[in-house]
Structures are given as C-alpha cells and as structure tokens.
C-alpha cells in the first residue's frame with residue numbers, strides 16, 4: 663500500500679528512500695533546468711489514497727534568492743503554500759519575526775531539541791545551528807498546504823535519507839561574483855559570515871552537479887524569469903492542490 667508523505671516522513675534517516683529515476687535534462691546558456699518525471703506526482707500518491715501535497719525543498723547558496731522567490735510564491739498563491747519555520751541559533755536580522763521567519767533559540771535549547779529527536783534534519787551553517795522540526799512540517803500539513811523547506815545542502819542530504827519525498831529545487835546565482843554583490847548589498851552579514859557563506863556556496867555549487875540530486879536547478883539571474891520557471895516546475899502540484907482545496 664502506498665503511504666502518504668505525511669506518514670512516511672516520520673521514518674528515520676536510517677530508512678533511506680530508493681534512488682529516483684534519472685532526471686530529464688534541458689539546458690541553455692542562461693539556465694540549467696533538470697526535470698524529474700516524478701515532479702508533481704504528489705497527487706498521484708493522493709489517488710492511491712492518502713497523500714497530501716508533496717513538499718518542496720528550496721536550496722542553494724546563501725544569497726541566491728530562495729527567500730525572495732518563496733515569498734513571491736506565498737504572496738501570489740495565498741494559503742496554498744506553507745513555510746516550514748526552522749529553528750536557528752543565529753540572531754534575528756532587523757525585521758525578522760520569531761515564529762514566522764525562524765524560531766530563534768539558544769544553542770542549549772537547540773541541542774536539547776536535537777537530543778529529544780524534535781528535528782527531521784539539522785545542520786551547522788556559517789557557525790550557527792539550523793534545523794527543521796517535525797512540528798514545523800506538521801503545522802503546514804495540518805492546513806493541507808504545500809510545505810516549503812528552505813534549507814542548506816547538508817539538510818538536502820539528510821532529507822534524502824528520509825521518506826519525506828519532496829520536490830528538490832536548487833536556486834543558483836548567475837555567478838559567485840554576483841552572489842557576493844547581492845549578499846554585500848543585502849547588508850546582513852559580517853565580513854566573517856559573508857566569507858563563510860561564499861566558501862559554502864562554492865562547495866555547494868560543486869556538489870549540486872551530482873546527477874539526480876535535484877529535480878530542477880534554476881539560475882536566478884532575472885528575478886521574474888526565475889520566478890516563472892519556479893511556477894512552471896511546481897505547476898502541476900499547484901493545480902492539484904488548488905483543485906483539492908476547491909472540491
């Protein structure tokens with residue numbers, strides 16, 4: 663019997679999901695766009711009986727534009743997507759809201775949460791801990807929304823060992839130079855943090871070449887173009903979830 667992602671994501675990291683089919687690949691100078699035939703099949707599982715919308719993992723270097731793109735999605739499709747609010751030990755940036763952008767916690771509390779098994783995945787990034795709690799994903803699934811996880815590459819690797827079965831999308835900058843400029847212009851990082859993020863970016867861009875790691879890679883050069891591509895990749899899932907909500 664096919665189980666829903668709601669049930670199966672609780673399976674531990676030790677219970678690795680089988681590798682998916684080889685991705686269909688199209689590419690141009692401006693973009694690398696890998697499409698897995700299974701993308702958008704969450705509702706196919708639903709037809710099997712129990713699945714809700716398939717979650718979406720958005721990853722990519724810090725500064726690539728993940729938050730910008732996911733906020734656009736959530737604005738255009740109000741109520742359709744729900745953000746998985748991660749925990750982090752980093753300090754809030756101006757304007758960030760506890761419980762909305764992140765659960766901002768102390769290192770001690772984060773470690774306790776990890777020991778209790780509260781997290782589906784967790785990682786250290788640029789000197790701080792980050793993690794996706796089971797509760798964060800469940801809070802979204804309870805609303806029958808498409809759950810979006812904004813996580814780093816370590817998180818992707820951990821989620822791959824579970825049966826959450828999300829759509830994996832990596833957002834890339836046009837170049838590391840442009841990434842650096844965007845991060846500097848964002849004005850949120852110390853020089854030390856910026857360098858750590860750039861080093862992680864170079865490493866992660868290399869890792870993301872691994873065949874089959876992502877269902878799609880979107881190069882975020884022109885924002886509107888990148889957003890249109892993102893909507894295209896999620897189109898089937900959006901349509902199915904909308905029709906589920908309207909029925």
Ligand SMILES: Nc1ncnc2c1ncn2[C@@H]1O[C@H](COP(=O)(O)OP(=O)(O)OP(=O)(O)O)[C@@H](O)[C@H]1O
Nearest residue numbers: 723724725726727728729730844848882883884885
């Ligand atoms: N296509 C684009 N062209 C120019 N600037 C962009 C583009 N996309 C995003 N930006 C800007 O780049 C900066 C980084 O974007 P954003 O904060 O969304 O990145 P991120 O991937 O979520 O980073 P982090 O992982 O650190 O949270 C922001 O100031 C954003 O406004």
Ligand SMILES: Nc1nc2c(ncn2[C@@H]2O[C@H](COP(=O)(O)O)[C@@H](O)[C@H]2O)c(=O)[nH]1
Nearest residue numbers: 724748784785787792793794812813814817
């Ligand atoms: N593995 C995880 N990575 C996460 C999580 N939440 C966010 N992130 C990633 O951290 C970096 C830095 O984020 P910032 O908000 O400090 O700029 C970025 O790549 C996020 O995707 C998480 O729960 N797990």
